[in-house]
Amino acid sequence: MTEAEALEWIAELFEESSDAIQADTPRDDVPAWDSLGVLSLIAALDQRCGIVLSGEEIEKMTRIDDILEVLRVNKKLE
């Protein structure tokens, strides 16, 4: 997917409008990215991209770009 599509997908996952989710948006600005949101993120990465990260890697994420980086490293971004 493209970066724009990825941002759209992440916005949907966290039930936010697409303009509220940008690469530099910090985790603290995304209310749904809490302990339950982390589970949704883990499930979504696994289901859509076949990516399974460790809990530690997930915890280290502090902004949206960290999710994009995971997609980049796993060659899921065009």
Place this chain on the structure above:
Amino acid sequence: MPFTKTRSAIIKAITSCVPPKQFDNMKDATEFNIEEVKKVVRMAGVEQRYMANDSICSSDLCLAAAKDVMSSLGWKNDTIDLLIFVTQSQDYFLPSNACLIHRDLNLPASCAAFDVGLGCSGYPYGVWLASMILQSPGFKRALLLHGETPTRFSSNTDRAVALLFGDAGSATAIEANESDNEGDEWVFSVHTDGTGYSDLIIRGGGFRDRFPNDRKSCFVHMNGANIFNFTIKSVPKLVDDTLEGAGLTRDEIDYFILHQSNRFIMSHLAKKIGIPSEKLPLTITKFGSAGGPSVPLTVVNGGLKRPTDKPLKLLMLGYGVGLSWGSALVDLSPEAVLSHLVLNTIN
């Protein structure tokens, strides 16, 4: 080892038992605001659960269940050869719960009785142990008891666990198979990863920290993200290994009985493994996550359709604290007696 086998035994009866106090998350969870509660209920699926008070222990729930299976089968106390009690919420550090039950059921001195310290994976492990021991000469009847009271070791203000847990006990009566039918086997797959020991842990109160200054350390701590990751990695392979061991396909399994950890996690696993929803009984809505005993609780209360002319093939899966995970692929005959009771605290 990806899988192992035992000669099949016979599950004669299973009784599950819950405490009388019913807790409705939407109405009774006053420690959290309603929006938060709704969110957790929507995701984890726990609408209500049953909670032990300060005086009800896993032994009480399992004793009632054990009496029920013995009475429904007409099993006399002096015919029990083996009692296994699987729990991580035992009454005392010592002696074992198995010895307390041995006293309460007035079992004979010839009965082997011991506890097994496993949680979420406890039921498949317990069935594996019982079926192995029942292959030994002299062992004919076993009681496998599995009970936990997780609401008593979780803080009611810890968002990660407070709305999730329910308490339950169970008793499974298993008999050695003395027929000449050599073809029948049960298949198991049992695993451990101790590096994840701190992902689900009660740090205080044991001998590592006997009298902790911070009382909170006597409550369970759960790293939900790590546990979820572990289940995603381990459970699909657990299913594949067990089916390979049995030479069966997913279609040939009547029901997949998953440890009722969290509805969201179970649904994700089901999709990933390819389990259709009609083969995945869910009891978490009504009982919460009762730890390992959620497996027998779901066999009894999961609305299983039971044909009268052939046994059900059940693939039971437990995974969590340890980290420990295991499967048991067993038959449940049409004659097996399943019942559920609410603990009567008046007597």
